[in-house]
Amino acid sequence: MDSIEPTTDTPDTPPPTVDVADATMSASELEEAKEYGKRGLICDLLGRGIDLVYLGLMVFVFAVPGSWLLLQIEALTASETLRLLTLAAVMVLLNLIVSFPLAFYSGHLLEHRYGLSRQSLAAWLWRYIKVHALGVAFFLTLLPGLYWIIWLSGSWWWIVAAVGYFFVSVIMGRVFPTVIMPLFHKFERLEDEPKNQGLRERMRRLSEGTGLSIEGVYRMVMSDETAKANAMLAGLGRSRRVILGDNLLDQFSAEEIEVIMAHEVGHHVFRHMTKIIGGVFVGSLAAFWLCDAILWKWSAGTGISAASGDLPYHSLPMLMLILTLFGLVMGPVGCAISRHFERQCDRYALQKTGLRDAYRSAFRKLAKLNKDDPAPHPLEVLLFHDHPPIAERIAAADH
Numbered sequence: 001m002d003s004i005e006p007t008t009d010t011p012d013t014p015p016p017t018v019d020v021a022d023a024t025m026s027a028s029e030l031e032e033a034k035e036y037g038k039r040g041l042i043c044d045l046l047g048r049g050i051d052l053v054y055l056g057l058m059v060f061v062f063a064v065p066g067s068w069l070l071l072q073i074e075a076l077t078a079s080e081t082l083r084l085l086t087l088a089a090v091m092v093l094l095n096l097i098v099s100f101p102l103a104f105y106s107g108h109l110l111e112h113r114y115g116l117s118r119q120s121l122a123a124w125l126w127r128y129i130k131v132h133a134l135g136v137a138f139f140l141t142l143l144p145g146l147y148w149i150i151w152l153s154g155s156w157w158w159i160v161a162a163v164g165y166f167f168v169s170v171i172m173g174r175v176f177p178t179v180i181m182p183l184f185h186k187f188e189r190l191e192d193e194p195k196n197q198g199l200r201e202r203m204r205r206l207s208e209g210t211g212l213s214i215e216g217v218y219r220m221v222m223s224d225e226t227a228k229a230n231a232m233l234a235g236l237g238r239s240r241r242v243i244l245g246d247n248l249l250d251q252f253s254a255e256e257i258e259v260i261m262a263h264e265v266g267h268h269v270f271r272h273m274t275k276i277i278g279g280v281f282v283g284s285l286a287a288f289w290l291c292d293a294i295l296w297k298w299s300a301g302t303g304i305s306a307a308s309g310d311l312p313y314h315s316l317p318m319l320m321l322i323l324t325l326f327g328l329v330m331g332p333v334g335c336a337i338s339r340h341f342e343r344q345c346d347r348y349a350l351q352k353t354g355l356r357d358a359y360r361s362a363f364r365k366l367a368k369l370n371k372d373d374p375a376p377h378p379l380e381v382l383l384f385h386d387h388p389p390i391a392e393r394i395a396a397a398d399h
């Protein structure tokens with residue numbers, strides 16, 4: 001791999017800053033952004049392929065002998081739940097091993113190659129361990145819940161499971177900005193200091209009359225990890241907050257930030273969060289119904305029945321394969337809805353602020369900082385992008 005930055009920890013030196021005063025991309029920058037986008041896409045597709053092959057092998061090669069093996073372990077004979085958790089833990093660990101090389105390439109090497117990451121190897125590894133430890137803990141906590149629903153609620157389990165998933169989504173939405181995100185980033189509430197360019201006052205004006213009672217505007221420290229800039233409206237109900245990356249706050253003008261905040265307010269005005277959770281509920285109903293249609297038949301065909309006579313624990317790989325395939329097929333639908341929401345918010349930001357020049361320069365800066373290909377191939381956008389291409393977003397200011 002060429003041009004990898006040295007991986008020494010230098011926590012006391014300020015991160016390098018990027019001059020984005022002239023945010024128009026040069027021909028070479030454009031080429032670099034296209035190349036970075038293409039490599040990212042290849043990694044994404046490879047990752048999906050690896051997941052599918054891995055799950056396919058689990059279902060059609062390892063599920064039956066593996067479950068027979070687990071049945072021989074005396075400590076596990078008493079409990080189907082214990083066998084389920086053991087199988088799940090083995091599957092997750094194997095998957096982490098299989099997917100690690102690509103995760104390392106796309107998450108660390110590629111980001112350094114394009115000068116986007118400021119993380120040392122140790123910092124990246126620590127982040128990787130934290131993210132996946134949290135993910136595994138969630139998975140192993142929620143999975144027995146799903147199987148108990150299957151075992152206890154009979155033929156309507158898929159509706160009960162979707163309702164359960166709905167409540168988990170709502171709780172996650174609530175605690176995400178207050179509990180989960182602070183595990184990974186430092187947050188500072190923006191106070192009314194001169195350096196904040198009256199942003200809180202601008203935010204107050206933007207949210208006036210929208211019914212948006214945000215908990216606060218926060219500065220998220222990202223510059224120690226990445227050169228990229230980002231902003232979001234996170235949380236549900238009382239935990240809702242506008243989050244602005246420090247790279248964005250430090251390098252964008254007050255007017256550009258106002259446009260971006262207006263876009264985030266738009267997500268609230270159009271009730272996108274509620275709509276997304278509603279959509280996820282409908283999607284999970286369909287996905288669990290599909291599992292219901294396939295799982296029992298498949299499990300019966302393996303010749304190993306559950307101790308309880310109901311769905312055996314070794315149906316887990318098949319359950320995960322169905323949910324993964326469903327997610328892949330529905331991905332473009334979700335992306336299309338998301339792009340529609342983003343366009344709505346872009347129009348809203350333009351109408352609300354009237355700052356067309358700031359809107360254009362904000363997106364040019366974002367493209368330049370994040371090395372975002374302004375105009376990727378339409379098919380790529382259709383299948384994989386949850387935001388419209390930047391060129392299209394900038395053109396919205398002309399209408």
Ligand SMILES: [Zn+2]
Binds near residue numbers: 264267342345
């Ligand atoms: Zn948005």
